[in-house]
Amino acid sequence: MIVDIINKKRLKEELSYKELEIFFNGYLDGKVADYQMASLLMAICINGMSDEEIFALTKIFIDSGDILDFDELGILVDKHSTGGIGDKVTLIIAPIVASCGCPVIKMSGRGLGYTGGTIDKLESIEGFRTDLSDEEIYEQVKKIGLVITGQTKDLAPMDKAIYALRDVTGTVCSIPLIASSIMSKKIASGADKILIDIKIGKGALISTVEEAQKLSELMIKIGKIYNREVRTKISDMNIPLGFCIGNSLEVLEAIDILQGREDNNFLVDLCYDLSSEMVSMSKGISKDEALLLVKEAVNKGYAYQKFLELVKAQGGNLNKIKVSKKEMYIIAHKSGIINNIDALELGKLSVLLGAGRSSKDQKIDHSVGIKLHYLVGEKVKRGDALATIYVKSKVKLPKSVDIFDIQKKRL
Ligand code: URA
DSSP, X not given: OHHHHHHHHHTTOOOOHHHHHHHHHHHHTTSSOHHHHHHHHHHHHHHOOOHHHHHHHHHHHHHTSOOOOOGGGOOOEEEEEOOOTTOOHHHHHHHHHHHTTOOEEEEEOOOBTTBOOHHHHHTTBTTOOOOOOHHHHHHHHHHHSEEEEEOOTTSSHHHHHHHHHHHTTTOTTOHHHHHHHHHHHHHHTTOSEEEEEEEESTTSSBOOHHHHHHHHXXXXXXXXXXXXXXXXXXXXXXXXXXXXXXXXXHHHHHHHHHTTOOOSSHHHHHHHHHHHHXXXXXXXXXXXXXXXXXXXXXXXXXXXXXXXXXXXXXXXXXXXXXXXXXXXEEEOSSOEEEEXXXXXXXXXXXXXXXXXXXXTTOOOOTTOEEEESOOTTOEEOTTOEEEEEEESSOOOOOOHHHHEEEESSOO
């Protein structure tokens, strides 16, 4: 029976709800082996899934665990990013949105591969708890309107098991699997309104606009089935998001933005855009009206105040964010204008430094990372330090030419 199901997918036939249920529930119960699941996942990756199959798989993932209900707390908005290099957006927009009076419960993950995870970043704040129980989540949102915590272990446990296998079998980038994985977690976590930030480019899971659009359509359709409003944004992940990559450094950069000290860069624009989309969904107002609230929240200090409340409520000490004192530099190989910064190469470097993981259980070093001194479009001179690299011990750095594309004029 199990082999018949694999063969059916290999032959591009549609699997029924029952067949998917037997296979996936069987995997969680230990009746289907890793190699059989890996084989089916690869067949799905190559041959795709019909909408009906994707809806069925999403339901099977949701039903594998708890379904949280926070209806009493009002309309909850959530946001999910498909992952990027230097992506500290959640740290910035969750407090902004909450300070506009829109309750936010954000369940986040750890980094894997070259992309970082919000939970790892928050753990660079000494004492910050990321393992809140359902009751603690409920009480904290009632009190301060904001929680950022790890995914509780009973939320879509099937997705957790499958995702770990996908990560090591080259099956992460399947659009049907990404849609079911993300939407099952968002629906099970009780979000009423969901914003998905779909990243495309070199440092992302998805490389083309066409794939991103397909993913977006699927997620909106899944949301409709469960009566959740889903909006999507497709954003560029060819260049890193902001100046910093690495856990402590990214928290410090997020604080700068929340305090209004950074403006006028791609990351800040993206944060304002996503925050106003969330506030618009939550309050049922136009995006332009929402943007005014968002800007006011940052300019008047409400957003940073909300971040401080979050850190306090979850036991963190902001005075204890460690950044390594040992510095190395990447030096410009020529003069000109920075035409491109390779996000993927920087992601690889961050893992080499110890800021990210190359295997699931690896310990990370929160104090190491990369701080860019220039962004795309800026003028540099040969010999300028383009980036400071915060290291634990000396490493062999990549050449400037492999990361920074410097041209006589902007291409
Ligand atoms: N993020 C997820 O949670 N799941 C995926 O499949 C891809 C990105």
